[in-house]
Each structure stands twice: as structure tokens, then as C-alpha cells.
Amino acid sequence: MGFYINKTAVITGAGGVLCSAFTKSLSLAGCRVALLDLNETAVKEAAESIRKAGGEAIGIKADVLSRESLSAAHAIVNETFGKCDILINGAGGNNSKATTTKETYETGDIDDDQLLSFFNIDKAGFDFVFSLNMLGTLLPTQVFTADMLGRDDCCIINISSMNAFTPLTKIPAYSAAKAAVSNFTQWLAVHFAEQRIRVNAIAPGFFVTNQNRELLFNKHGEPTARTEKILAATPMKRFGEPEELLGTLMWLTNAKQSGFVTGTVIPVDGGFSAYSGV
Template sequence: MIPIHDNLKGRVAVITGGSGILCSEMARELARQGVKVAILNRNAEKGREIVDSIQEAGGTALAVAADVLDRTSLEQAKKEIVDQFGRIDILINGAGGNHPDAVTDPESYDEQEEGKTFFDLDENGFSNVFSTNFTGTFLATQVFGKELLKTGTPSILNLSSMSSYSPLTKVPAYSAAKASINNFTMWLAVHFAETGMRVNAIAPGFFLTTQNRDLLLNEDGSHTARSTKIITATPMKRFGKPEDLLGAMLFLVDESCSGFVTGTTIQVDGGFMAYSGV
């Protein structure tokens, strides 16, 4: 069991994409720590499922419908959260993901191979993936950032990816967007450093989620060829579990632990980035 961070009790956290497998686990842990959690999703019903589980465990949470690519809906969400909880101390930019229209079938180009190549990628799909991951982070930071600056301990946590460092095959839009998250995290950290607002990111390694499950597991639950490559390149020889992210999250949002840490991206990857393959 992770120790309680008394410093966080009574604070308010906004989590975009809060019903996702990784972010919902973060939401539950923050609530266990005494943080009031606002879960944002385009579909409020998904958020309410997480809210129900938090409330059943004795925590405080609110589900709010908002589209991270729609400034008006974000502004409305901010008003609802402030009206309900009175303040916002923490922003976790977790909304993102990939889309089949922005994914190639082969890992490398071969004009003789069947399937969707780079030249077949849909422009709208590519733009949508980039926007959801990067522009959504930008807009949410703009909208909620002003509220964060009203508190004494503002903290932003962005969600990056292993693909931000060395782009994974097949997912060019997602890789480019996550690389931009790392850069944007550093830019924000410098821009707001003198205000006391800290901005950091977590780069998860390979976790099984709803969006990547079909890429990593066969119908019978066995590893796909791509999945086997990942496990081979991960020294700890397993996929991450959602709870593996929680220690890094708490460290970064609690200034009593990380008060002089800003502009960094912490890898939670089972050693994937450290491994050269030999």
C-alpha cells in the first residue's frame, strides 16, 4: 500500500480522459489520498462509473462532460468544478490516444505488401490524433491554468509515451504528438517557473489498455509478434500495470517530495529506454 501524502489532502485535481485505464487508476489513488477529483470525458457516463467507485471507497469525485478540443466546453467544465469544489490545484492532462486512420499496417514500407502504408494514411485521422494528444493538452492547460495559479501549490502533469523518445513503427501521428508533449512540458515549466507552478510529465512504458489491446494480444490472449518484440526489449519482461504509475504521479504532484522538480519527464517503463538490446 502506498503511504498517505498528508500534504495532498483537501486539494482538487482535474483529470482529462479520466475514465481511461491508466488515468482512472490515478483518479482512485488521488481520491484515496484525500484529493477531490474531477474526471473529464467527452462522455460523462464513463466518468460517472469511476466516480461511483471512488465514492463507494469514501472519496470525493465529480464527473464532468468536456471535449479537450472545445474551449467552450472546457470553460463550462471549469466553472462547474470551481462551483463544486472551490479551487483547482492539480491538472493531469490524460486525454489522448490513437486512431486506426493514423496507423500503418506494415512496420516498414514495401510497395509489394498489401495493407495501409504511409501514403494511405488519412489526413483527417492524422490531424485528429495529433490534436487530441497535443492541442487538447494545450487548451486544457490554458483553461485550467489560470485557476491553478490562484492556489499556492499548482502542479500540472502531462502524459507522454515511450514513443516520444524513439518513434514506434506504425503510429507516426501518435509518436509525433507525444514528442511534442515532452517539449511542451519543458516550455511550460520554464514559462511558469517564477509563479511557483510546476509542470512535469510521465512517460509510461507498455501497458495494456483498451486502445492497444488488439495490437498486443491475439484473440486467445497470447502475445502478438509486436508484443513479443516489446517484452524482449523490456528488461523487467512484463507489461506495466496501472498501479505502477502511482508512485511517480504522487511524487510529481506533491511539492513536499518534488518542490524543485519541474520540466522533467519520468519514464515508467520497466527499463525499456535503458536497454540497448545487447
């Protein structure tokens, strides 16, 4: 716990299932945590819960696609807790306008107005998904990494995805964006190595979140066909639990344990990336 005393962690996307678990874990380890999310109610309630448990936390409404919004959040963090030591870029997600109806193209799909095929993916939808995941990692890093320059024991954790290694069907924008996040993680690690800022990424496999729940289960709570395919390709035959990401997170943020680790993208996926399907 001692490593985290007097450390300030900033977490974007902190209103979500996975990143809210990150904030609690870092708080319990002694971090001051700043929760950033477009959903102001969610982060303020989460921050209040942490404070009631004895931690130091603030919830701030912030748009990861707005430099102005992030700069305002940065000023609040600096005034309340001081400089940022740990940045977790957790904001991201997909959009139905950038999701094809079918997994593979079939003859005639281009002329079927009832389908969303590759040929009529909405540009605005694709732009939004790519921006949310990639620019939503770039902009917070530009704003908060300024606090870390030349200081010891500072780090950035990006949230990539198993899509970055092998793209899933139907979600080309999300897969491409997460591949960009992984590549950007490596670029940042080299760029800031001489400033002693370590940069790594976690690539979760399949976890049930508020964003994907309706894709994974029908209104009766039964698994969808896509869920069955996912679990068939996951050797552990189940979804991950948010708490199962915390060991990797805490290891990567602790320079005493991972001080020579930078530029990595670590899968936490129940064996999904190791399974060939046969």
C-alpha cells in the same frame, strides 16, 4: 496525506485504465477529484465508486478538443470544489487511420491499395491523433491553469510516452504528438516557473489498456507478434501495471517531496529506454 487535504485535482481521460487509477490514488490521499472524459458513463460510474469509498469526486463529460466544453467543465469544478490545484492531462490515444500496415516500406507498397503505407496515411486521421494528444493537452491547460496563477503548491502533470524518446514503428502521428507533449511540458515549466506552477510529465512504457488490447493480444488472449517484440525489448519482460505509475504520480504532485522538480519527463518503462537490443 496532509498535503492533499483541500486540494482539487482535475484529470482528463479519467475514464481510461491508467487515469482512473490516478483518480483513485489522489482521492485516497485526500484530494477532491474531478474526472473528465468524453465517455460520460465511465466517469460518472468511476466518481460514484470513489464517493462510495468515502472520497469526494464528480464525473463530468468533457471534450478536450473543445474550449467551450472545457470551460463548462471548469465552471462545474469551481462551483463544486473550488479552484484547480492539480491538473493531469491524461486524454490521448491513436487511430487506425494514422497507423501504417507495415513497419517499414517495401518496394511497390505505394501502389498496393490493400495496404496503409506512409504515402496514403489519412490526413484527417493524422490530424485527429495529433490534435487529441497535443491540443488535448494544450486546451485543458489553458482553461484550468488560470486557477493556479500566483498560488502555492499547484502543478500540471502531462502524460507523454516512450514514443516521445524513440518512435515506434507504424504509429507516426502518435509518436510525433507525444514528442510534442514532452517538448510542451518543458516549455510550460519555464513559462510558469515564476508563478510557482510546476510542470512535469510521466512517460509510460507498455501498459495494457482498452485502446491497445486488441493490438497486443488476439481474440484467444494470446500475445501477438508485436507483443513479443515489445517484451523482448523490455528488460523486465512484462507489461506494466497501472499501480506502478502511482508512485511517480504522487511524488510529482507533492511539492513537499518534489518542490524543486519541474520540466522533467520521467520514464516508467521496465527498462525499455535503457536497452539497446544487444
